[in-house]
Amino acid sequence: MDKLSSSLKTTLQKIAKSMFVDEKLVNELVKEIQRALLQADVNVQLVFELTQRMKERALKEELHKGLSKREQLINIVYEELVGFLGKERHELEIGKHKPSKVMLVGLFGSGKTTTAAKLARFYAKRGYRIALVGLDVHRPAAMDQLEQLGKQANIPVLLNRGEKNPVNIWQGFKDEVKKYDAVFIDTAGRDALSQDLIAELEALNREIKPDENLLVISADLGQAAKKQAEQFHASCHISGVVTTKMDGTAKAGGALSACAVTQAPIKFIGVGEKIDELEVFNPPGFVSRMLGMGDLEALLEKTKGVITEEQAQDLGKRLLKGDFNLIDLYEQMSAMRKMGPLSKIVEMIPGFGQLKMPEEMLHVQEEKLEKWRHIMDSCTKEELEDPEIITGSRAERIAKGSGASVAEVRELVKQYGQSKKLMKMMKGKPEKMMKRMKFPKFA
Ligand code: GDP
Ligand code: MG
Secondary structure: HHHHHHHHHHHHHHHHHHHOOHHHHHHHHHHHHHHHHHHHHOOHHHHHHHHHHHHHHHHHHOOOOOOOOOHHHHHHHHHHHHHOOOOOOOOOOOOOOOEEEEEEEEEOOOOHHHHHHHHHHHHOOOOOOOOEEEOOOOOOOHHHHHHHHHHHHHOOOEOOOOOOOOHHHHHHOOOOOOOOOOEEEEEEOOOOOHHHHHHHOOOOOOOOOOOOOOOEHHHHHHHHHHHHHHHHHHHHOOOOOEEEOOHOOOOOHHHHHEEEEEEEEOOEEEEEOOOOOOEEEEHHHHHHHHHOOOOOHHHHHHHHHHHHHOOOHHHHHHHHOOOOHHHHHHHHHHHHHHOOOOOHHHHHHHOOHHHHHHHHOOOOHHHHHHHHHHHHHHHOOOHHHOOOHOOOOHHHHHHHHOOOOOHHHHHHHHHHHHHHHHHHHHHHOOHHHHHHHEEEEEE
């Protein structure tokens, strides 16, 4: 997972540093994301579909107001990865019945017993009265293991070492479990999903009627997790998945994406052997962390808020966008103005931190922007896309239409020309040029 994370981070930094978002950059980006995902053992077909969607969106989607193209591109990558992993977090159904019954199923060694104890502890900490129930009658040491874990977590463990039929064990505790808000039920595994195991789990399902039937699956299975998840889902009515051992494998991407495409969502992930090494699986948070952009969501919320407040002028909609035209210039500056101190915003986007924005760009005067907007409203589409043609009679016409002076119209055109020249200069070597960059005075 770390490896996937670092290559995705590098890719995003590349976007953050490049001045222009064009097809070439998008293609490059898509290739690198593909490489990172394939290295993390994600299924080739899935990778292809995912990156295809990213590419399509990146090239076709209209620029979201208040976002730069770069931000939008980063956001697309983020959203698609989140969607890929299941979108939202899913809590367990706990507290509806007394007790809520959570059964853990899976093959040998997948982490059922450990996860049962982790979950018990997780919910006990939230104030629920919890017990563990041991129904693994196949492994001689299984009961001892659960007992030990229960002791560690300070959770009562219900065991019956003399009984060899798990259904009978459950029946024996039927009244006992009513004392608790939730019980976590450990079951036996097998080497594979055999008829024998299916029959056992069916019998338990009938008898227990669990509120949650969690499949515990090890992340080191990689793509093979898919088959297992599907089989269990088909024969045992899985309500969710816990992916364990996320800490020790480069194949986690494969396991996560494999589980995500089955009907049952991933609800928790195990990230270590210790009792508290369990996390609620929250795709947005997970992806943000993986990409190293903890606060990106906050930024996006912020920009969205700004856009609804302002009654959208819809400038973007009325106009086709070149790589860089008058509208881009205007939108960039007005977005900056409205989002508050630019330095704060820049801090929130990793990779952008190194981008030193000149002081003048941080202080665009509202009146000036207002004037420019009027001027632009009086421009034709051609003039907006190619402001260089605004000379003589065009400038006069625009001035008249917008209530600005001809000098002010010329000033805007000049401003555009200077910015454009600068952007061109930087296109080749963004990093080097960035240091020498001197933006024209906007205010
Ligand atoms: P069961 O056979 O399905 O009950 O699996 P166990 O709960 O006995 O776990 C099998 C082994 O995997 C044990 O050594 C656990 O300590 C280990 N294990 C379980 N979950 C995790 C995890 O999230 N990370 C790591 N590193 N080890 C885990
Ligand atoms: Mg076990």
